[in-house]
Amino acid sequence: MEPLLSAEDITGHASHSVTKSGRVFNMTSELSYTPSVRDHGAKMVCEVKHKAFRGLRRLEKHINVVARPNKMYITSSPLVPRAGEKLALSCIVEKFYPKPIEVSWVKNREALTGVTQYGPFPRDNDYYSVWNQIEFVLSEKDDGAIFICQITHNSLGSPAEVSYEINLKGMPPEVQYISADPPDPGVGAETRLSCMIQNFFPMDIEVVWLRNGVQQDFGVFNSPCVQSSRGLYSMCAMLKFIAQAGDHESVFTCRVQHVALKSCQERTYTLTLSGSSASSSNGS
Template sequence: MPLAVAPGLLLLLLASGARGALVVSVPTSPVRAQPGSDLLLGCHFSVGGTMDMELLVVQWKVGDRLVAEFDSTPSYPRAGASLSLEGLRVGNASLLLPRVGGADAGLYTCMVIHSPSRESRQVELRVEAPPRVSVSGTVVRAGKHSPVTCSVSGFYPGSVNVTWLRDKQVLGGSETPPAQLGPDGLYSTTSTLQLVPSISDDDANHSCHVQHVALGEPIQEPFRLSVLSARPSLTLQTVVTPAGLGALQVRVSRYYPPNITVEWLRDRAILHSMESLPTREPDGSFTLRSSYILDRPEPDTRVAFTCHVQHPALPTPLAQSVTWKETDVISQDRTPNKGPEPSPTRVWMWLWLAMVSPLVVVLLCIGYWSFRISMSSIRVWECWPEGSVTALLCEAEGRLRDTDSLTWRSLRPGKELGAGQPGELNTLMPKLEQHHVVTWRRNLGLGRRRLTSVLTIQTPREDDTFICTFQGARGMKQRHITIPGMPAGGPLLDGDMAIF
């Protein structure tokens, strides 16, 4: 085992020799040693001349108890103690104490006699070991009894003081049993703090504060509680929009911490959904809403969807399913748009042509209504009552071709963005502003079709303007709408531009 040797003794020995008298030197008090270690307790002397071993006597005592002695021959009342005879011949009376324990602690006296001179010095030996501190059980549940433990181990002597702090204030409700002596000669104990935490405890600074004689200053072991909420609550609902578009919505509430994963699945495939920003409730928990906008469905079918939630408070993911009857959406048909009324000039022209040739009138009417494309105003629907997700509906109607398309653009103040691809929104929105586009066609009879596109966007900015563009073989037509910075249900500005 390593030996603890007193420093600086050689310098003192050389200095003492210059004075020509018996001089004894020991290390500076206190000398510290851990229990079970081997210690060399230093003591050096100089007789100021020639050493005569017949005149030399060396004694080591702790208090009044004799530990080791040399008087012509050595003797060791303390088992295992020893002096070096070779060392004594050169002025080294250091005492070797193997496997020191608490009984070895005390005030030691090294006395050297070189007749007729006598000299002694004292040094204190402390048998100490500083504690090791660790905290466990910091993952707790709000509102439930949760013990947090502070383990204090490997210390000597066995007296220790443990306190708990929250934001530098002492906490009550802790229990610290007496320290227990282990087989290695060191003590250990575990202090337990009994808590019924709230979510606010997650933001507090906690620490386990330990005081012990072997420490220069107390140990303060900091930690933070990871507070989990109870099981999050899920509320599922299905919605049919005024535009006949279906949506699945879920409200996830009473969860903490805020990190959560919400997914919509159909036949185990993850669907494209939109989430609102988490909102913090008065009790500190969070609420989040997630929505999946259904693509234009097939008639007379039932489809099962699953909402899948993962959160640290859940030992296993939480899942709830809902069945959607697609016919509910299909049945909500709308009357085809008739388009703007003909101008008075056109009416008089038709009357004149009617008097001239009814056949010409019939042919012109067929041609007019066959090739004319009408486009509705953009309509708005708030997907959620809070207005965090908004749906914009745009329609074109007439003798449409398969290549005709509706596209969406976003106009930000001072920046116009380029045209997007059919069925896509071309915009440079932050990642939090999720969007989704659904586009479908429907036959109206007599060769006419309706093309419908719905843009669903999360949290539009103040005064955002969105443009719906119809691009056909015969030209282009646009509608735009500005969403003012006001509560849901306020006025919406709509306009259009056509090039045919």
């Protein structure tokens, strides 16, 4: 048995098994093969030789290769939308195969026109990427509008969607999980809980620390807000205290409020004191 792919002999990658049923033999040949996009359209040939045949028996199958997009996301320019100014939303689909793809936009369930598309253009190792963009001037009534980019491609069982919601109040903060230094303090050790809060606008923000639901007014420190080249702010919120025996398994919460948030964001940390059999946990 000689399986071939585009004239390359890959018989060595196959496994063969023979069984007997009475006086008749049965043979199964299995080939495990991971194709690349360059194998799209290649022909797989299995040739069978046996003295009972008058020549070769051939089985053929063409390979159709598809690759799901590596990334699908929407970017905005400017990063923080403002009423009365032009906003460009770009739907970016990276590293897919084959080349044909359809990208469309919907706003509040209504299809949009006036779309500009760049690509598909080739990327690494024969993959493709595409960039689809819409531009418009924002008005106050656009606040809360949801834009959906719909992607249709052979590699997707059904059209994929990525969404972007207009928020004229600013950019909501990204609240990271709480870290502890040291992670498992002993009784009497100075302990610091830290929570990074990133990429928000405007700068005004409120951060509150709670221990078992009770607001903490002492040992609270916030770093100055630092503005990035993109115009967004980041900061670090900290709570410092001396660990007491009663702090074991206490739940500490960092609560963040910002004008661009629909509701406050919280991150929690369960403190474990060293020497205890309990374990610490993080949650959101």
